[in-house]
Amino acid sequence: MRSLSEIETAAKRASRAVGFSWGNSEEVGKSIRLLEMFGLQGIKNLNYYYKEKDTKNFEDLNLISEKNEPSSEAFCPIILGISFLDQIKLIENFETIKFKKIAHPIILLSFLSRASEISGKKIHVKFDQNEILLNLNVNISSNIFNKEFPKFANEIEIKFVNNQDNFTDSEWNSLYKLAENTFVEESESLKQGAAGAGLTDND
Template structure:
């Protein structure tokens, strides 16, 4: 079994050999490493994309807006991903971003997952009819289980979620009230041993 370090290094070198800069190649290595860590087909789809890259034309998108569409050729998932990473602090204010016609979207997803960690928010992604929840780059939850990831996504919808508790105030208050039973009442001996001036002056 290949180590994650070996995967990252090999992907970085292969991406450079395919024509990307060392900076972009390094980001690609980190992203594919992430996919393999989560048992997603990063190496497989990167291989297919790099082989296809020499035969087909893919579009780059440097400045991302609320609605992004490539009418002719699909977007390159790597340059799109790097752009998303670079602009995430601005894109966070858009809440919802849409991309149309993206090649090998699973590669793009890995960059979005890393962006989730940067802004400290969960990101909900919809690839055509399939959904994924990116959780601060800690895990990726999806309903793609046992299904092949598409090579072209007609539409990718990215929703940046506000941080909210998954429980109600009543549920929290009930739990907190129960936890209070472990609190220790402050006794005279505890007061005497507390921080601050004691009974004896050592000066």
């Protein structure tokens, strides 16, 4: 079994070999490592993409807006992913971000997972009939695990999910009341011990 370090290095060097800069290649390496760590087919899909790259005119998207559509074949998932990371502080304020035509969307997915960590918000991704929730780069939940990931997405919709508690105030108060039973009342000796050196000086 290949280590995550080997996977990252191979993906980085292969990306440089097909024409990406070393900086962009490093980002690809990190993202493919992430996919494999989550049990998704990063190496397989990167291979597919690089085989198609020379024969298809995939389009770079450097400036992301709320609605994005390529003028030709499809967006390159790598440049799109890097642009997403670079512009995260701006685009996280968009209500919804939509893209038309993205090649090998699983590659973009890894960049979005990293963007979730940077923004501190979950990211909900919907394309065709598939839904994915990216949770701060800690995990990925989806209804398409154990299925072949599509090589092309006709439409992708991305939303940042505002953080909120999954419990009511009543549920919190009930649990906190139980927790209060473990609190220790502060005695006079504890107060003196916490105050510093006390009355004696050993220097």
